[in-house]
Amino acid sequence: MVIDFSKILNKQQRQNIANAFLTPFSWLYGTGVWCRNAAFNAGILKETSYDVPIVSVGNITVGGTGKTPHVEYIIEGLLANYPQYHIGVLSRGYKRLTHGFVMARDTLTPRDIGDEPYQIYHKFLGHIALAVCESRRKGIEEMLKIDPAINLFLLDDAFQHRYVKPKVNIVLCDYNRMPYNDRLLPLGTLREPMYRMVKQADFVVVTKCPNDIKPIDIKLIKEKLGLFPSTELFFSNVNYGNPVPVFPRANVKLDNLSWMSSDDFILGLTGIANQRPFVKYLRQFQAGVRVMHYDDHHDYTREDFKDITRVYSQHKGRRKFIVTTEKDAVRILNNAYFPPEMRDYIYYIPIRVGFLNYEDREFIPELVRRIQA
Template sequence: MHFDQFFIVLSFFLRPLSVLYGFVTDVRNISYDKNWQRSQVPQQKIISVGNLTVGGTGKTPMVEYLLAYFAGRRPAGTIATLSRGYGRLTKGFRIATEADTAETIGDEPLQVYRKFGREVCITVGEKRVAALARLAVLRPAIDLVILDDAYQHRPVRPHLSVLLMDFNRPFYLDHPFPAGRLRERRHGARRADMIVVTKCPDDLPVTKQEAIVRHIRQYSRAGTPVFFAGLTYQTPNAFSEQNTGPMPPRVILVTGIAQAGPLEAYVKAQYTMLRHERFGDHHRYSRADLDRIIADLSGDVALLTTEKDQVKLAALFTEEEQQRLPLFYLPIGVKFLSGDDEFGKILDRTMN
């Protein structure tokens, strides 16, 4: 039996558990909607970024887009991010510093810190309400916090809730866990203040966009704005600034992300991909993972990875190896197909 057929059959038998899981999440959501459990409204303005599905909708690129947008419009020292810090070995609230690693704050917060740490306060904390209160004491000038992966975190009431949906995995065709990948039932989309369809192809026809919006409207609030965005793949960067040469034409792709399909397709289209060494999301790399890859690197074969993986992989190479070996990572960003001005206006209204 083909894997896809097996998954369909398995999903059918798991459907009763999905109904139960959906019921439990419904009860939880109703308890907050009816104020039986209370959501806290922090003193900072809160923008929540999240999704209905498990993993891989492009939350980190969207967080970085928001940070870049606000960093160019607000004074330094007034913006922060807060995430759980998946994959870290520490507990509790932490403010990122130069001494931190992926093991102390997580790979994605470390990636964001490397880009925005001079302008933005990057924090982690699994208890968001307590973390926000602590942040208000330690950094009282901060009045805007981007909450990463917080769509289901009902104890905090955001001022703006941004729901992401992967173009390749629409929530309106999915089911709650374990038969599907949804963290809650589809109508959870009605809490969103705006919805961004991510990872869209650049040439997505308007008719297709309109069809997607109609499907989304079955579950969202009436009038909720829907935007379409794709990923921009930039020029690969070397691990070491001393390595100034171009990337070799043949690559071994190394990833530890939730949904590597679009990236793999891009790499295959742009380069000669010899193979894809694929690890689980937030994988904690060891030197043993890399030794057999290093053996295959040469003047015309490079290791190519993601920004998220680079912050962990770099720690396993010596400075000499980073200068000598062809080690590269591929930066990505968010590009709206249209409507980016309207998106910005909504962000501005939130702050005003």
């Protein structure tokens, strides 16, 4: 006999049972994290410093804080205003099918270097060097051998990778999931306790803030984070651009989602860690919306595209489009299984980071000041 607890217990009771079950595992995880950090702090595990300044962009939660658009914002700001920097970007290349050190080049695909590194590399093609490697130390050393002109490194998602000692640590926090309201894995989404961010972050950026965030909210966040006076605190938001065809030669135009009416239909397609802001964005328009969500960095299969095409065909609409994220677009563009007959109808929404005017400071000049200190 199988007991369906969902019919016996309410949501809060089920959550309490799950919390009780997961709490010992969270304690064990926290103990392991504490021991590892203590080993680094005591010098048992060694951090390596380099003559080239290194900026780490990371977080203390599992995914979804906006690391890639912030890395792109930093690259764009440095290229525009500080041309003396020859930037090297180093990432792990999550969910790539290769192993070890791989230097990005035009002939490689997202499967070779990962979707986010591929996106960054092609967005700044010819202006940066980029590589992927599980070992950040090996990655830095190999990149310097190949391109000795690199004089600034950006490490993507490297706050937990303590074998490299960065000159500047940037830690991102999601406004909708602040660390002081969270718990350690697997009870919550924290990779490590908030105190390490407080102790070792040079910059904390609260991401995905509402455009109309109140001064009192900023004050409360600042108080609850409890950062040192030397830590720079910034607030950023996400700005969505107009739709862009995934396949550049699309014959059916979709210039602006606001032009769609209630007679139109959007099939949202996401394979990202936190799809909620993107879905919320799609639902603000008049068109009917259905969303198909896959795991973060999902590698779409032939069967996935059959399901997507079936759902798309079932829905009626005067005009119908598939609208996806920029990260998903990278994987779809390079996927041979995507149906050719659907290429005219799939668009992605580009996103850009914007920094809120907080205490009349600008992020890029403050970052450069820390790099040069």
